[in-house]
Amino acid sequence: MKLFTRYNRILLITNFIGLIIIGFLFYQTLTYYLNKQMDDGLTEELMEVNDFTNVKNILPAPTSFDDLVAEYKKIKVANGRSFFADTVYYNPKKRIMETARYLQADISFNHQAYRVLIMSSKVERQEEIRTICLIIILPVSLLLVILLGINRVMINRLWSPFRQLLINIKAFNVNREEPFDEVISPTIEFRELNDAIANLSSKVRSDYKEIKLFTENASHEMMTPLAVINSKLDTMLQSNHLGATESETLGDLYKATSKLTKLNQSLLLLVKIDNNSQLDIEEINVKDMVEEKLAFFQELIYKRKLIIDLDLNPFYLSTSRQLLDILVNNLFSNAIRHNKEGGLIKISLAKNTLAFSNTSDYLKLDEDVIFERFHKDASSEGTGLGLAILKQICNREHFQLQYHYRYHLHTFEVEFNPNT
Amino acid sequence: MKVLIIEDELSLQKSIQQYLNAEGNTCDCAPTYESAYQKISMNTYDCVLLDLTLPDGDGLELLRHLKKLNKTDGVMIITARDAVDQRIEGLSLGADDYLIKPFHLSELNARILAIVRRSNFAGNNLIVFNEIEIDLQTKEVKVNDKVVYFTRKEFDLLLYFIANKKKVISKAAAASHIWGDDADMADSFDFIYTHIKNIKKKLLDAGCKEYFHSVYGVGYKFAEL
Known part of the structure; x- marks a missing residue:
């Protein structure tokens, strides 16, 4: 729920309940006073009746005006009680039932007790109440609506720096060099928030840069010792006194060294792809590149008796040759490495989508982790960085990378930018 | 064949020297910018192996100096830095080839031979x-x-x-x-x-x-x- 909606909801509910309570109290008070006024009128009528009987010694004739009715009834004993009450009576003139207020009192003269009932219509009074209520409630409601509208505009305006900040935070890219967009606001809170975010972003950026620099430097520094190891191995190999055991050890050392080298190169590559250094962009025929790579890997494919199913349509892409080369390379080596003996590799290039499918002994892979660095299954001989590099290239170049598993085929699909 | 090895990592320098010597070449070594500067100024080599990161200077400066002297020495850059632009800068300054560490001595040897062949026997392939x-x-x-x-x-x-x-x-x-x-x-x-x-x-x-x-x-x- 939006902050504004939430705020409005609370405001509306409070206002509504408040309005009802106030309206109720107001109505009650008004009714009370109006009743009292009517009661005074009725008492006056009774007093007039009393005066009349005292002077003339007879009861006045029962009256029946539009809104005033007086009735007299003989009773045995007057108990001297009088009370006011509400009732409904038939207005003969209007021919409708109307609410009324009446006063019932016992009077006695000439040793005869009478019960007097004076009744007055409440319709007009009620009309009055209704009008008064309307006069007050309508403007109050109108005021409320206006207030809500003003609130809305004000909140929108007041929170606009916040929304801008949010947009800026979402657009924040740790790799991009330009500083965080400042949002100018007269509100102190937003200014503070802006400053805090600006500080945070510059700190994140510098930390990230430092880490990248560290990775790059560490990898570079390792290259020279690796070169020394390699050259010493090459030198040892020239010795004429190598036995079978030593040779085997040397072979293992070579393998380990080349693996370490590859690992180092992959790390460097990841950092390099991340660095937004400009690369030369050229128009590349993706189909040609896939075919080139196929020739490049043919021994590996032949050795594992893999069947290649090619379905390539010409497609041209403007991008860095270096990156695309690594991308296709990684897709290929991935499809070969994780295949099974005599398996299938299906490569399709249609429209702007390049897909590599391969059979494997493994079932569906976990999409959430396969692109993570150093994620690999125990039997894998690789560095665990191949797919991470693939992902990184796709991120950088805004390609869509997808993995799915269907009909026993693991498919990695790269959708190149639709507008290139 | 006369080769100058400009490399500050002494054990690597020694390995290269051993390998190339065994091929019947003469190798000079320079572990610092200063000594390399003197050697390329005074002598002429068939090939100069140039490490770009030296403790007291930038290898690319040596390359510039060499080209200013109008020498025809072949130059092979060996570096751990493989930033793309550095490679291109080296090549545009007149280096014949580059090799990124770590490398195999046999690879280095084959590349040196190719450089020397290109500069010495032009046309003879x-x-x-x-x-x-x-x-x-x-x-x-x-x-x-x-x-x-x-x-x-x-x-x-x-x-x-x-x-x-x-x-x-x-x-x-x-x-x-x-x-x-x-x-x-x-x-x-x-x-x-x-x-x-x-x-x-x-x-x-x-x-x-x-x-x-x-x-x-x-x-x-x-x-x-």
């Missing part, structure tokens, strides 16, 4: 080893004047082995020569075996002597026994 004759221009191999057909990878391998004749070349070195960064692919080492077997067979069929010798499964040696 023929390499002859006994009855084998390789034309670099047309990529043609002749054995006893008969053309033998090789695939591109086989041709590259043969050339590589001849450049490093009498040396043991590890499978790792051969694999990275052919496949570059992808040499670690699970069983790429085994393909070297297949390739060598094929080359051997083609050469033998053409009446060539047996030159490839396996060394305990670690590598191969191309030599006349």
Whole structure:
């Protein structure tokens, strides 16, 4: 729920309940006073009746005006009680039932007790109440609506720096060099928030840069010792006194060294792809590149008796040759490495989508982790960085990378930018 | 052949020197910018191996200095830094080739030979080893004047082995020569075996002597026994 909606909801509910309570109290008070006024009128009528009987010694004739009715009834004993009450009576003139207020009192003269009932219509009074209520409630409601509208505009305006900040935070890219967009606001809170975010972003950026620099430097520094190891191995190999055991050890050392080298190169590559250094962009025929790579890997494919199913349509892409080369390379080596003996590799290039499918002994892979660095299954001989590099290239170049598993085929699909 | 090795990592420098000396070359070594500056000013080399990161200076400055002297020394950059722009800068300044650490000595040797060949025997692209004759221009191999057909990878391998004749070349070195960064692919080492077997067979069929010798499964040696 939006902050504004939430705020409005609370405001509306409070206002509504408040309005009802106030309206109720107001109505009650008004009714009370109006009743009292009517009661005074009725008492006056009774007093007039009393005066009349005292002077003339007879009861006045029962009256029946539009809104005033007086009735007299003989009773045995007057108990001297009088009370006011509400009732409904038939207005003969209007021919409708109307609410009324009446006063019932016992009077006695000439040793005869009478019960007097004076009744007055409440319709007009009620009309009055209704009008008064309307006069007050309508403007109050109108005021409320206006207030809500003003609130809305004000909140929108007041929170606009916040929304801008949010947009800026979402657009924040740790790799991009330009500083965080400042949002100018007269509100102190937003200014503070802006400053805090600006500080945070510059700190994140510098930390990230430092880490990248560290990775790059560490990898570079390792290259020279690796070169020394390699050259010493090459030198040892020239010795004429190598036995079978030593040779085997040397072979293992070579393998380990080349693996370490590859690992180092992959790390460097990841950092390099991340660095937004400009690369030369050229128009590349993706189909040609896939075919080139196929020739490049043919021994590996032949050795594992893999069947290649090619379905390539010409497609041209403007991008860095270096990156695309690594991308296709990684897709290929991935499809070969994780295949099974005599398996299938299906490569399709249609429209702007390049897909590599391969059979494997493994079932569906976990999409959430396969692109993570150093994620690999125990039997894998690789560095665990191949797919991470693939992902990184796709991120950088805004390609869509997808993995799915269907009909026993693991498919990695790269959708190149639709507008290139 | 006279080679100057400008490299501050002494053990690497020593290995390179040993390897190249065994090929019958003369090697000078310069571990610092200062000593390298003096040596390239005073002497002329067939090839200068240049490490870009020296403790007291930038290797690229040495390259500029060398070019200012109008010397024809071949220059091979060896560096751990492989930032793309640095490579291009080195090449545009007149370096003949570059090699990124770590590398195999056999690879280094083959590249040096290629540089020297290009600058010394302009136009002559023929390499002859006994009855084998390789034309670099047309990529043609002749054995006893008969053309033998090789695939591109086989041709590259043969050339590589001849450049490093009498040396043991590890499978790792051969694999990275052919496949570059992808040499670690699970069983790429085994393909070297297949390739060598094929080359051997083609050469033998053409009446060539047996030159490839396996060394305990670690590598191969191309030599006349």
